[in-house]
Amino acid sequence: MTGLVCDIQRFSVQDGPGIRTTVFLQGCTLSCAWCHNPETIPARPVTMRLKPRGGQPDEKPSSVPMDAAEVMATVLEDRPFYARGGGGLTVSGGEPLVQADFTLALLRLAADAGIHTALDTAGHVPWASMERVLPFAGLFLYDYKVTGDAKAWIGAGTAQSLSNLRRLHGSGANIILRCPIIPGVNDNAEHLRGIASVLGDCPGIRSVELLAYHRLGEGKYHSIGREYTLGGVQPWDEARKAAFLDSARAHITHPLKWG
């Protein structure tokens, strides 16, 4: 089983419990304006032209085909590091369920090897794709991005994602809701009420992580010849993050933190 792999990040600390290895896959069903991995959005690899180094422009494809067993060999190298904090494999993207067969293969191999598995998904996929991986994903890092008119910001509506979330929740899956908070876009009471409403529908969600907007991905837009439209948005500072967390707590009773 072969898939298009953008990156394998070891000692990943933000995508689930413990020390993890996150595998980023090519292809996404959304196109969020703030995406920090824009090269993963197209279904096929794109050429990234990095800053010239030593006079030579550095070109590389955004992803390369890899065998699932080859990916797992790297993931399993770090098995000793997973044990203590319940770490393991996180499959991310893009939207990993665009390559549902490959994602399933990775999760299954990891589950067979006895390491924890997590899937980082926005859920904008056919339910059938999600249903297939359900038995092999120990944790869903499920994105909820915009309340109200989402299409302008993320390229699609949220109906499918929310419907899948409810079904996933109904199946008893282990879910952490992850909400990117973008200044000027969704750092408002309406969105907090939206999050609260999702949690009302799906009370079994374990916790909520707010993901602070940052512009570390801006360079990648240039590298693939895309315009970065959020250039004017200021990233969060610690004081504003603390204040926003306070206001969010007025709406959200679930365990809540900046992720």
Add this chain to the structure above:
Amino acid sequence: MDLSYEKEFTRVHRQYAGQDTALREAACFRVMYPQLLPEMLQEDAFAGRTLVMEYRGVGFTPDITLYGQPHGMGYFYREDFFIKALQEAQGCEAEEIRAMMAYWQTQNTTHKVKSRYTDRIREYLPSDSFAGDVGVGFPLYRMTGAFVNYGLLVEEGLPGLLKRIAAAPQNAYTQGLADMVRLLEDCAKHYAAQARELGKGAAAQALENIAARAPSTLREAIQLTWLYNCVAGMMDYGRMDVYLGDFLARDLASGTETRESALEMLVGLWRLMVARKTVYHGRVVIGGLGRPNEKNADEFALLAMEASRIVKHIEPQLTLRLYQGQDRRLYDKALEVIATGATYPMLYNDEVNVPSVMSAFKIPPEDARQYLPFGCGEYIIDHKSFGSPNGVINMLKALEVTLFDGRELLKGQKMGLSEGGLLAFDTFDQLYSAYKRQVAHFIEVLAEAEKLILVETGRDAPFLLMSLLYDGCIDSGRGMLEGGLPWLGATLESYGNINALDSLQAIREAVYEKGLISRETLLRALENNFEGFEAERQTLLSAQKYGNNLPQVDSLGADLHDFEARLIRDQAARVGLHSLLMVVINNSANTFLGRWTGASADGRKAREYMANANNPVGGMDSRGVTAMLLSLAKFPNAHHAGTVQNLKLSSGLFRDAPGKVRDLIDTYFDLGGTQLMITVVSRGDLEDAIQNPERHRSLLVRVGGFSAYFVTLEEDVQREILSRTLH
């Protein structure tokens, strides 16, 4: 220039010609102290400052370590000092100075030792200057890295030590010891008077008390040990939580001190250590197995770490030993302090190190629990063994000489074994075997030199103050170098190990396995420092490199590491030492030696620095921090006296994911890691990464909940992160 001290020192040294060396040493110390003791300053918490001996023309000290100067030990002689004096000399004084120079040129201890070298040592270790000349092996002149029995010092006090000496066999040596103890009493009184004048009543009282009796408070115990260190020239400060822990507990219980006032004292002591600038030393060890007063020692250790958080300097090199079952507060505090950018404490893993020390030193567990890393990280056994590193081997230079048939590249000098060079080796195994023979040859010569240095140094002086607090010396009535110390040993510093490993791997892959580069071409590429051979260099750079958890290169590394460690350990019996052990440590020697090493097959250009200690070559560990740690943990540890590993993490990681940082360290230690020196990524690191991204491919930064490899970011983003990164 006032040379009255130098003249008097010279006169006394001459006067004792032909007499017992102990009496001469004691008499010479009487010339030095107390008169040369630097004045106590108003801001000083304790009396005793700076390594004053560095500023005089002659004197006596175990180790005179100066930047850019050759080392020296025992009776030292600084020619540069006298040349300057000569330029300023008036009238007949010049003659007197010339006479002193002529005398000390042959009478300094280092010269005497060198004059007894065998022809073999002279032939294969022709230069003393590892920082300024080509060579595979170099001797070093110093009696350094001792850990003495501070517990005995604070328990007995100076009068108690005199009683012990009086009960021992009476000879010139024990008479010398007694003279030295009385000298320490006089130094205490000397400083007591100064402290009184400065209006520092508590300090004065402590100094008066330690001149008269054993210390009874933390202040007195610190003052006594610090004064001893300054006069004796000791630069590593031992298992401080053990020898001061009970004093702290008693003072806290009696209300003599509060935690705050005790902390203030430690901060004051730390600042004096900073001022003393021992450069490579200043070890204060806390934590670990084998502490009889563990509870009290733990409280001291917590305070010591807090002092390091406050002082935040390169000294003391605070060293925390960890074992399973130790009070978790120590580890918690260590990570808290490291996260603030303090670099210290360094972490040592007793679970691995105690068994390793048992095996390397061939000693029982109760002794192995008393292992202490000194200086740059060489283990010795607390006040039972001596392990001065008096030899250096450059493993990469040994490979250069092997490839070029006994010739080195930078000056074209012949050195080492000549077995035909790379062209004579039809297989990698032939090359590797020849390389091992080359290394073995130099290690044998270095072992002989190290033994000779110890013996001949002991013949010139018993090092009274150091041996006073070393096991076996008072009771036997013999100096530590003359049979008083049963476990007299040495260490041998090894550099360029990882560049040599990566070079061997690159030759194996590119030349022997894949046939991408011919042997002739490789030799020409190296001789020409890769000029005109960039394609070959890229081929060599793309070979497997250590630090990526790649099985082939890592197992070659483990084999080479253990081969060298066993080889050195086995020399002890041959030359007659209790131990002789390899150390692979951190300091600037990797840079100095690199300057005198030609281009190497790992793609490194001539004269560039070599990788530090056991760490991957900068930028070559491209598969992430876990892969690097997995590689590090593969080296066997049973036959050496210390290796040093560095780990750089961003401060954001400590802030946002402290539990995961701990998982990382704990897992590394579980895998067999010996030690970690964790630094928080600094502004300087980031600046260097912008300039030289190829050296920082694994530098991970964490900003606003996101981790990224710094060198992959756009420059403006890098600048933004830089602007937010303080020290």
